[in-house]
Amino acid sequence: MSFLELTEVWGKPQKDIFFPSGSEVEESTDAPIQRTVQPIVTGSSVLALKFADGVMIAADNLASYGSLARFYDVERLTKVGDNTIVGAGGDISDYQQIQRLLEKLEIKEGNYGDGYALQPSYIHEYLSKVLYARRNKLDPYWNQLIVAGVDGENKEPYVAFADLRGTTYSAPAIATGFAMHLALPMLRKATDDDRWKTLSKESARATIDECMRVLFYRDARSLNKFSVATITPEGIEFQTDQSVSSKWAFAEKQYGYGTQTV
């Protein structure tokens, strides 16, 4: 056998050795193992920011199937424990599986009855470990998650991120999906340089609404129907079926287009 013939098979599994005819592998009629290789039914943006008294998190109610607006009453914010909201973008079925995991976690932790309550930072740690473990199996939960709440004894505002690769970070304002490009600059304008520490609840909500308006105008996978959760030491205010005003008149009647007459 010449040298060149040998190099042909270098690095390739030899079929006759590893899968000989009549072997279990070759004869198997089982379907191959299925893994998430791409998200199917997807949610788009989630945005969250800290403000003086707590945190605010928002996500619209749309689940898309590619470019089809498939389901428009999907709740992408989940309450976990007494002072945490988890918001999800990405694959909706994977998100529903994560909801089940969180439900299991909440029941298990509640059953101890030891007076310790699940804090947002614990839930973020748990979720990031679940996501990282799945990425290590190359079988990820295809989601971007934002965990928002008031953390610990001092009820400090807490916003943190975790995604399908186990990447984690925390910041005064976080956004996923298209909002990372469109809304994050506006959120940062309101929160950067510790401005969130003096940001009122009303201003925070106005910022969220303005972000949702821009997203509705420019993100094709968005919907003008969304939920906003406000978490403060007093508790969670969960507002569903929210919407913002929008203008669809001709350009000449719009502020900011062409010669200004409006």
Next chain:
Amino acid sequence: MSQSQFDPYVQNGGTTVAIAGDGFAILAGDTRSVNGYNINTRFQPRVHEVGDDLVIGASGFEADALALVKRIQQRIDLYHDNHERKMSAQSCACMVRTLLYGKRFFPYYVYTTVAGIDKEGKGEIYSFDPVGSYEREWCRAGGSAANFITPFLDNQVNLHNQYVPGSHGKERKPRRLLKLEEAMKITTDAFTSAGERHIEVGDSVLVKIITKEGVETRIIPLKKD
């Protein structure tokens, strides 16, 4: 039909600089965390105190970096239980090698640096590649702007291409151990200039200074652009 495969890695940027000198070791890392052109956060510590006056710098894929640092901390706790003494930087480096090489065929995508103080009181720095090759050095830049900073450190710390004035390029400047404030100046300059040219470097630098007194933390602001 070929399917697009899930890519388990992402580059989160970040740069670390380590300098060992007379009675100290510096380990510094910028705090910007990115994903492509997006800035995830402006404050993500990349240098971690793990106890026993040891500091670990880890940059690259942040999920792996944090998992690695957590495992190092767990192993140090176990070491205390088993041996009832402090872990030396040398032992720590040897252990980190096994953790990295243990994932040789699905590597931690991380550039790791271990910093501490040796028995003679000199700064001790070990640098690693993602699969565990390591060596002790006097200085090391790791992560995304390592290419920018390494030649600067070669020149300023190891005095490459520096000659005694008046010797007409005949006599090399003698090697010496840096003083702490000299090393801090070099570290600051390394990061400010890397921040000018590298989009993944900025926001601030978290500096850990290890001396026989313990570990001191400083923050150097960088441009937030």
